[in-house]
Amino acid sequence: MSLRFLVVLVLGTATTAAAQDSYKLEKLNDGPPAGLAPAIKETLEAGGYRVLDPQGAPLVDVWLRKAAPATGEPAGSKGAILYPVLTDGELLGVVKYAAEAGDYRDQTIPPGAYTLRYGLQPVNGDHLGVSVNRDYALLLPAAKDLEPADLPRKKLEQQSAESVGTSHPGILILLAPPDPLPEGPSMVNDQMLNTWGAVLKLPLKVEGKPEPVVLPLQLVVVGAKTD
Known part of the structure; x- marks a missing residue:
């Protein structure tokens, strides 16, 4: 089965890739895509990031939130x-896929724009062995996600399922970033998971802090769980 493109975060076992056939990450000066709800668009950074495949073709663009609310400073x-x-x-x-892609369950993600929301994998027998941690990013059709406020679990799952046209949410697994962090925009390859990821930094709004606090993330753009 061929690799499918998706967005997830990878464990620190990944290594920085420098080979000519590696995927690349570059800064993107373009603003967020058209068609976003105004309330969503105003929460995003002015510039984003673009993931390029080994041939230099765009895979997916990413715009992070300017200051994502946090319950405290990152502490592991x-x-x-x-x-x-x-x-x-x-x-x-927000992410924008340039071509058809796939989520962590290998469900088809059509080209277009999607909001990206944090979610926790349910603790039940249906999800045993899916991942080593419970953190996920869920894709929602950008045209239907109109406000930045947190979504309740039922609505989150229902709208996310619409992104892939199935009864299951469109999920992008979140894993830990590499350690040490690379300097600047970088792609990493996890040979064990057979994934490629973009190392990014999400600004957090922490009470009592005048400036955003950085939360490092690794956004995987190639690979899917196959067993």
Whole structure:
């Protein structure tokens, strides 16, 4: 089965890739895509990032939120949750796929723009062995996600399922960033997971802090769970 393009965050076992056949990440000066709700668009950074395949073709563009609300400063994981400072249903940013892609379940993601929201994998028998942690980013059709406020779980899952046209949400697994962090925009390859990821920094709004606090993330753009 061929690799499918998706967005997830990868574990620190990944290594920075420098080979000629590697995927690349570059800064994007273009603003967020057209068609976003005004309330969503105004929360996003002015510039984004573009992931290029080994032939230099665009795969997916990413715009992060300027200041994503956080319950506190990042202080590591908590049990099976890597990002306990984030809230279930919270808006993280927007992505725009240049071509048909796939999510972590290998569900088809049509080209277009989607909001990206944080979510936690349910603790039940249906999800045993899916991932080592519970953190996910869920894709929602940008045309239907109109306000940046946190979404309740039921609405989050229902709208996310519309992004892939199935009964299951369109999910992009969130994993830990590499350690140490690369300097500047970088792609990393995790040979164990067979994934490629973009190392990004999400600004957080933390009470009592006058400036945003950075939360490093790794956004995987190639690979899917196959077992």
